Amino acid sequence: LADGFNHVSETVMEKFGYEVAVKEDWYEDWRAEEAEVYQTLSSIRAKRLSEEELYYHQRYQFLWYMPHTQEEVVANRGIENVTDTQIT
Structure with a gap:
């Protein structure tokens, strides 16, 4: 509010x-x-997330229903064009 x-x-x-x-x-x-x-x-015993972990967790809400690995998501971090992303 x-x-x-x-x-x-x-x-x-x-x-x-x-x-x-x-x-x-x-x-x-x-x-x-x-x-x-x-x-x-x-x-x-909470710990800070790394840059890669934070990036993955921010995108997980859009990916939870699609098979993927954290490494794939982080590897696509630099892709500028959405059409360059491969969804399998």
Whole structure:
């Protein structure tokens, strides 16, 4: 609900010529939050995903019904054109 409200607010403000200023050190806030979450989840031995694992998990929602391997999905990471992908 809050994200929807923020999106509507930003859209309306853009129509009037305003924009939302992003703090230059936004990354530091994010790193602090990420470290806190990681510390909390370390009690259940959670680990960070690698770039390849994250890429695969983001695409899995579209691939769950198709036979595939994680290696195939990650190998297709650089393909620019969807028609270049081989679906078997």
